[in-house]
Each structure stands twice: as structure tokens, then as C-alpha cells.
Amino acid sequence: MTSLLAKYAAKLAATGLIAPGDVLMAALDDELISALLLARPSGVYQAVMAELARQALADGSASITPGDCETRTFLHDLPVVDGLSAEGVVQALRQRKGCVILHKGEALVASFGTVSPEQAYVTMSSMCFACFVAYFAEHLRRARLGTLTPERRAAFSRVTALLPLDRGEIDGMPDLLPGPFESEDAAREAMIQAGRHTVEYGLVDSYFGNISYRLGDTILISQTGSSLDELGPCIDPCRLDGSSCAGITASSEYSAHKAVYEAEMAGAGARAILHGHPRFSVILSLDCERLDCPNLGECHRACDTPRAVVDDSCGLSVPIVPGEVGTGPFGLCNTLPPALNATTGGKRGAIVYGHGLFTLGAADFRDAFASLMDVEHFCRAEYFRRVAELGG
Amino acid sequence: MIGPDMFGWTGKILRVDLGTGAQDVLRLPEAVYHDYLGGKGLGGYLLRDCASLSTDDPALPLVLAVGPLTATIAPTSGRCHLTTRSPLTGAVADSSAGGRLGTELARAGWDAVMIVGRAERPIGIEIDDASVRLVDASALAGRDTAEIFTLLRERRKGGSIATTGPAADTGCLFASLIVDTHHAAGRCGLGRVAGQKNLKYLAVRGTGRRKVADLAGLKAAREDILRLTAASPVLLGQHGFSCFGTGSIFDLMDSRRMMPTDNFQRTRFPGAEKLNANAYKQRYQPHRHGCQGCHVLCKKIAADGRSMPEFETMSHFTALIGNTDLELVMRAGDLCNRLGLDTISAGATLACFREISGETLGGERVLELLTGMGTGMGPGAELAQGSAKYAASMGRPELSMSVKGLELPAYDPRGAYGLALAYATSARGGCHLRAYPISHEILRKPVATDRFSFSGKARIIKIAEDANAVVDSLIACKFLFFAASLEEYSRAYSAVTGVSATAQDLLLIGERIDYQERLMNAQNGFRAKDDDLPQRFFAEEGTSGPGLPIPPIPREDFLAARAAYYRIRGLTPDGLPTRETAKRLGLPWPQELESA
Ligand code: SF4
Ligand SMILES: [Zn+2]
Numbered sequence: 005m006t007s008l009l010a011k012y013a014a015k016l017a018a019t020g021l022i023a024p025g026d027v028l029m030a031a032l033d034d035e036l037i038s039a040l041l042l043a044r045p046s047g048v049y050q051a052v053m054a055e056l057a058r059q060a061l062a063d064g065s066a067s068i069t070p071g072d073c074e075t076r077t078f079l080h081d082l083p084v085v086d087g088l089s090a091e092g093v094v095q096a097l098r099q100r101k102g103c104v105i106l107h108k109g110e111a112l113v114a115s116f117g118t119v120s121p122e123q124a125y126v127t128m129s130s131m132c133f134a135c136f137v138a139y140f141a142e143h144l145r146r147a148r149l150g151t152l153t154p155e156r157r158a159a160f161s162r163v164t165a166l167l168p169l170d171r172g173e174i175d176g177m178p179d180l181l182p183g184p185f186e187s188e189d190a191a192r193e194a195m196i197q198a199g200r201h202t203v204e205y206g207l208v209d210s211y212f213g214n215i216s217y218r219l220g221d222t223i224l225i226s227q228t229g230s231s232l233d234e235l236g237p238c239i240d241p242c243r244l245d246g247s248s249c250a251g252i253t254a255s256s257e258y259s260a261h262k263a264v265y266e267a268e269m270a271g272a273g274a275r276a277i278l279h280g281h282p283r284f285s286v287i288l289s290l291d292c293e294r295l296d297c298p299n300l301g302e303c304h305r306a307c308d309t310p311r312a313v314v315d316d317s318c319g320l321s322v323p324i325v326p327g328e329v330g331t332g333p334f335g336l337c338n339t340l341p342p343a344l345n346a347t348t349g350g351k352r353g354a355i356v357y358g359h360g361l362f363t364l365g366a367a368d369f370r371d372a373f374a375s376l377m378d379v380e381h382f383c384r385a386e387y388f389r390r391v392a393e394l395g396g
Numbered sequence: 397m398i399g400p401d402m403f404g405w406t407g408k409i410l411r412v413d414l415g416t417g418a419q420d421v422l423r424l425p426e427a428v429y430h431d432y433l434g435g436k437g438l439g440g441y442l443l444r445d446c447a448s449l450s451t452d453d454p455a456l457p458l459v460l461a462v463g464p465l466t467a468t469i470a471p472t473s474g475r476c477h478l479t480t481r482s483p484l485t486g487a488v489a490d491s492s493a494g495g496r497l498g499t500e501l502a503r504a505g506w507d508a509v510m511i512v513g514r515a516e517r518p519i520g521i522e523i524d525d526a527s528v529r530l531v532d533a534s535a536l537a538g539r540d541t542a543e544i545f546t547l548l549r550e551r552r553k554g555g556s557i558a559t560t561g562p563a564a565d566t567g568c569l570f571a572s573l574i575v576d577t578h579h580a581a582g583r584c585g586l587g588r589v590a591g592q593k594n595l596k597y598l599a600v601r602g603t604g605r606r607k608v609a610d611l612a613g614l615k616a617a618r619e620d621i622l623r624l625t626a627a628s629p630v631l632l633g634q635h636g637f638s639c640f641g642t643g644s645i646f647d648l649m650d651s652r653r654m655m656p657t658d659n660f661q662r663t664r665f666p667g668a669e670k671l672n673a674n675a676y677k678q679r680y681q682p683h684r685h686g687c688q689g690c691h692v693l694c695k696k697i698a699a700d701g702r703s704m705p706e707f708e709t710m711s712h713f714t715a716l717i718g719n720t721d722l723e724l725v726m727r728a729g730d731l732c733n734r735l736g737l738d739t740i741s742a743g744a745t746l747a748c749f750r751e752i753s754g755e756t757l758g759g760e761r762v763l764e765l766l767t768g769m770g771t772g773m774g775p776g777a778e779l780a781q782g783s784a785k786y787a788a789s790m791g792r793p794e795l796s797m798s799v800k801g802l803e804l805p806a807y808d809p810r811g812a813y814g815l816a817l818a819y820a821t822s823a824r825g826g827c828h829l830r831a832y833p834i835s836h837e838i839l840r841k842p843v844a845t846d847r848f849s850f851s852g853k854a855r856i857i858k859i860a861e862d863a864n865a866v867v868d869s870l871i872a873c874k875f876l877f878f879a880a881s882l883e884e885y886s887r888a889y890s891a892v893t894g895v896s897a898t899a900q901d902l903l904l905i906g907e908r909i910d911y912q913e914r915l916m917n918a919q920n921g922f923r924a925k926d927d928d929l930p931q932r933f934f935a936e937e938g939t940s941g942p943g944l945p946i947p948p949i950p951r952e953d954f955l956a957a958r959a960a961y962y963r964i965r966g967l968t969p970d971g972l973p974t975r976e977t978a979k980r981l982g983l984p985w986p987q988e989l990e991s992a
Contacts, residue, residue, distance in 0.1 A: 098898035332626030
């Protein structure tokens, strides 16, 4: 148990969510709940969380509602506690898996797990992501509505000054294994490598995201709730003919992956799919010019306007589709595959509204990863271009 | 006292004395509902004063209870919970039943039905809203459940019907109750208790509606729950329960090498890949079916109308007894349903017989023995007392693969240590559902835990037992908790009842409900020696594979985890309840334990 605690504390620091040492984790076999986490987010996460927490306390809601779909599915909303006090935190953690504490102007995060410290870590990491997306999306929306105040503008420049540089810009493309892969071992190795880089490049958080590779009539896919940087044994082989249910632990997006491959087998033949939650791609997908749309509020499942992120300079065109996590009538398994299959060219990807980006690789993960990185790079620049254009 | 304007509950419990024919309406203080919720909690509350009555004492109650969520739009709330004392084990007996039973009972305006006494001849209870009739059912005695459903459906088209089969009439200790043809209150011999009372069937039809305090809040909770289930590969994914039924975990049990084979002598069955859910789907073209109020629809019905076997039946009627014929599984499952036999106990008792006798069981022989169990006549009749009594009578008690006398389901505990502990501590005996560690040890929910380690498991099992006690009391289906949690269901509870409660508040109630059962078991002589697994699991290896050793469970580690569990649960080192904990949970100290 102690080793698990140390592991997740180190992961928080490694992903830049906190400064090393700014976390307290506790777990006991016999007493209390299994694991408890209290952490001080650092850098831009500190700034956005503190800002959102101040707003939530000021408007009386005392809770932050994530703007992205996946966090909303799993965390619903994030209670905000005014001042660090045991009762306040306990009260909030009785309601939800984690909470934000605004203490002396600083944001802290508390979360817990009943089964493993991993739950506390996942919640913390998801909260950071959710707040990041919520803050930047809200700013752009206000810029569109013309409701930005001088205070908000000032806060925004403080926040953006803290944004870390785009890792892709510093290091360029990582060196990924060339395909096509003809053995299960080779494909697994490539998946593990691409997964790890997706996390290291900040293109996905906590245990979200998924990755797959088609090998003949089998799809190798990451398991549900697996972390892309620790795939190891967490890859399930699923037969396309459905003759085995061994993939019952496969990613909740297996249906979408399968539909994509089935169409690709009769078309362009892509063999790799990579799915991450790059922040600015998610934020841009939330930005819509139709301020009077009848579907407002239901965009994540009902949007029927053809939308896309387009970069004319390099011929990039990435469709944005609605869809909820997994299956169900509004599931992205219905919307994503046709959109992804319809893409052409060297950079093939589609964004699910408020959720994340799926990219295709022809024979390996090199093009899939490059697309993920490049789309995010473009979206980040495009975000600030739009804010500037709208006078934000 | 609960009044007619209560939300969630009606405050009315029907008490029927089959001996005198008397019917009363029992009204309990509102606080009882707040402290025990309904379902399992209420059942235990109504049972506890009679918990040590012998199972053939007419005064022993058989309770069917619904919960505050039943018959509302809270997902999977349509189930019903049955509670009594088990004739098979002597411990508390309870079982959740699907179909329409819970919904109809709730709509008829009842929170529970408590049946006591013994009728002179077979009798049916027919409930239509507030009207309750006792009906002579002599003509149904000895008939199989399929015939009974056909006969009763001629008269009663709508509503729900629960009936016993011949097994209950003839004294089988693991007789079940079959609900609406395709569902069962299977375990612990609940059907036998009905049989002792000469209760043949219960038919319920309700036309009322449950009152909900905050419909908007309930809708919001429902949306949150539905979204989580859509994101769950186990429930709604391509390989999950909705598409393939509970049998979808069969392949996983095979690849994880934890499929109980040859009476748990091995953990892998050669040829299992040809016996998986897909093989059934291809051969029997089943369609989806489910409990009232459920969108997962995990039940499957074959094109020819037979119920498709659940995962447990698929596994125990193949790997456990050395059979590779799918059609035999279908026939055996169908026969068990007709006779009213619990398939898990029936399969495991056959496996025990097979190991002791050394006999190879052919298809016809399997059916012959099942018929003996269910009719009390001919070969197999001696197996109707369950594997523990049978094995003991043959001088081989160690070959009954059971805990507290209840046969183990189809997950080998050498492949999941939390499960090993959960089997041992389950109040009703060998059961995977009380703490359901398969969720994190195998299905990775809410996150994966190391299945070959006891680290942290004592606390996890205790919390999970409390949580599942709440689930069985609210009521909801346990399967939903592969995706949702009490965080969402506590909101549904508050919205329905108007009682504000967090997940933590509900867990405390769950702890009370669980401890109440431990008090009853203690009265009946259960202690640490009964919270144990068959010796085999500590002495024999499972079927190891490349890179996947399945060693025996380390005995010391198991005992240490059990000791930790006792501490966390507030029990003595001998597994007995303490006055302090009972007091903390607001439970009265039973007279039977007075001298202790
Ligand atoms: S999941 Fe299956 S058992 Fe549970 S309520 Fe639904 S149909 Fe019934
Ligand atoms: Zn995602």
C-alpha cells in the first residue's frame, strides 16, 4: 500500500499538476477510508482552480461544473469548500469523489478512494483537467458574448502567463516504432510506447484515453480504466467476429474502434487508432458561433451542425461530432466512426464535442501521434487567435 | 408512524398467517424505514426476533420486501428481496429476485409481505392492490413450475407470479422460488421454507404509483446513472451483459484461469472456448429480456422459449462436472427451473457426488440425478440435502465445496484473494455477491486491484458488504454498480423519499444491516470456524499457465486478512459480534446472546 501511495504522488508531480512534495496521501488497511489525498495544484492549474473556486463561492453555487463530457460523466460536479477545515472537507467528500478547497486565496484539492489510492489520484488529475477546460472555454464564450470584465481580462493574462510550453514544440515528434506490425508482441510494444508518449506529451490525463491496433481479425485495445503510460498487461485482444467475450474488460470505446476498423477494411485500411484528451482541442470543440442555437445545452449529444477545426495553411480539416461516452442512443459509437472514416489525407482525426480527439494511423502510431500533436498545436494557437480577435 | 403522504414508502406491511388465515397490516415507526430502508434491511428487521426458530417451525417468517426506490424511475429498482432462515445452512437466508415481483408489490401499496404459519394444504396468496386472498393450490402440488405458470396465467394475465416447484414440496434443502418464468430467488433454500409453510405461489398485481418527493432530482440522478452505464463495457459494451448476458464473463474466467473445474480440483477447463456465451448465442438465437425497470436487460431467452443459462449455470454444468455438451446445459438449466432447484447448489452437489463416487456423469445421468434431487425419489434423492450433508454422510466432508454449507459459485478463489475473503465472511455462506470483489479484481471497476494480494482487501470487503446491503435494500441491481455508485444512488434515494442522505450516510445503514445478520448468525452458533474456505484451496494448486501461476491461497495471509476484517467489522477475534458495536449501530442485543 505504501508503495502505491508513493507511486501516485510521484505521478502527480511528473505530470506537472503539483510541485514535488505538495501532496499528502494517506491510506490504512484497518481504519479510515482506504486512501485520502490532499494536494496543492501548481502553475496554471493552481491559477484556474483558484479562479473558478472564487467564482463558485461568489455566485453562491459552491460548485464547479466541468465543461467536458468525460469528467462530467464520472465526477458530475466539483464541490468548492471555503477555507481548509476538516468538517468542510468531510462534508464535501460525502457528496462527491473530490472537492476544491479555497484556502487563503489558494486552491487545494482533496479526494479519496475506497478501493485504492489510484482512485484519489485519478480524481485529482481529472479535476485539474476539468478545471483547465472549464476556465479557458468559459473565457472564450464570454469573449463571444461580450461579457468579459477588466478583472476577468487581467486574470486571464495572469493565467496564460503560466501556461507551460507545448512539449511538441520543444522536443518535436518522439521516435515511434515503424509498422506495419505483424505479430501481437510487436503491436503491443508499439501501443505501449505510443501510449506512454501520449501521456508524457500532455495529450491525455489520468486514466482516460485509449489506443488500439488491428492485427488481422483481432483488435488489440487498451483495457477500461487503464493508464496509457502503464499499459503493460492492460491490452485486450478482441476478435472482430465476436466469437469471444474476453474483451469485456476492453475500453468503453471498443464499439467505436471496431466500427472504424470495419469501415477502414473496406476503405483506406487504417490499422491504428489513438485517442487522447488534448486540452485545446477539447476547448475549441466547445466554442461555437451559433449563440442562438436551439440545441444549446444539449450540444454534446444533439448538435447537428457540421462543424470542424480547419487549418487552411496545411490542409487540416478535423470534424467535430457530438456523442457521449460509450454506447447508448447518444453514444459516440454512432457519431465518431462515420466522421473518422470520411477523413482523408495524411492527418486523419475527429474531435468528439467536449471530450477528445481520435486519430488514425495507416500502419503504425507515427502518423496517429503526429496528428494528435499537430491538431492540438493548431488548436492552441487558434484558441488565442480567436480570443484576440474577439477582444478578450 | 408513517402516514399516507409519505414518499417512497407506504408504511404498510402485509402479515399473513397461513395457519389461521389471518391477515394484518403492520405499521412500523418511520424511524425503522430510515434506519433499515427496505428490502434486505427491512427483511432482516422483521426476521430478527425469530432468527433462531428452527426452519420447520411454522412461526419462522418468510419476508418479501421492496425498497423506497422500487417502482420509481430509478434504474433497476424493480427487484424484490426475500429473507428468512436457511434450511440448507442454518444461517440467515436472503436472495434478490428479478422479474416484475418487486414492482407489482410496490404498486399494490405494500412495503413488504411477511408470511408465517403453515397451511393445511398447498395455498396461493393473491394480492391485488389492497385485496389479499388465500387460494387453494392443491391442484398445483407436484407440478413443475412451467405448468404452474401456464395454469395460473390462464386466470391472471397481468402482474407477477412467484412459485415453488416440486423440489420445495419434497424437501430439497436448496429449493428455489421461480419468478415470472425466467427469474429466480435461487439460493439458500428459500423455496423450501415456502414449502414448509405449504405456500405454493404468490401472485401480485398493483395499479398504484409510488410517491416521489422531488421528481426533477430523481430524473437528474437517473440521467447520471444512465450515462455511467453507457460508459460501462461490462454492462452495455459489445461483449457485455446486455449483448451476451452474465455468461459474457465466461471467457474471462477461462483466460484468468479461475474457472472451477472438476469440483474445484483444477481452475481451467479444456475446451471452454467452445462453451462460451457466443457459442450459445449462435446456437440458440436468444433475445433480450430483463427485470422491470431495467435498461440493461441481461436475461436471455432462447428462440424456443427456454431461459438461457446464467454464467454460474454455464460454468457449473460444464467445467465443474466434466460436460462439454451445450444442449445438456440448456436441459439441466431448464429442468432446475421446472423443479425449482438452485442451479449453483445443484451443479456443485453433482460435482461433489462425482468426485466422491468417481462416476463419469453422462447427460442422461445428470438429468436423472437432478430429477432425484427435485422429486425426492430415485437416484439423486440423497443429494437433495446439499453437498455438505451428502459429503459428510459419505465420510468425505472436505469434498463439499461450500462455505457455511452453501455451495460456491463459479469463481475459483485461488484466482482472486479478495473473493476468497468475501466467500468466507459472507453472512449467507458461499456467495460472491455480498461483497462482489469480482468488480475490482477482475472487471477493473472502480479501479483494478491486485487479485493475488490481500493488501487492503479486509477494508474493501467490509465497505463493499455494507454498500451491497444498501443496494439490496434500496432496491437496485448489483450489476449496475460496475458503473454507478452510492454517490448517484444516494441522490436518487433523497429525491424519492425527501430524506437527505449522502453515500456515507447510506454506508452506515448498510453496516447496520450487515451487522444485524451477524447477530442472527451468532445466535445460531456461527463463529470464526464457519468463516472459512474448504481446505482444498489452501493445499492444492490451481491450473497454472505460462507466466500465470495459480498457487494455493497462503493460509497465514488469509487468516491475517480475516483477523483484520473482524477488527474493522467490530467483531471479536472469534468472529462474534460485540455489545459495543451493536450499540453504536443502534441494534438491540439478542436475548439468545445474553449469557455470552
Ligand atoms: S441487469 Fe439484469 S438482473 Fe439486473 S435488473 Fe437488469 S435485467 Fe435484471
Ligand atoms: Zn476519452
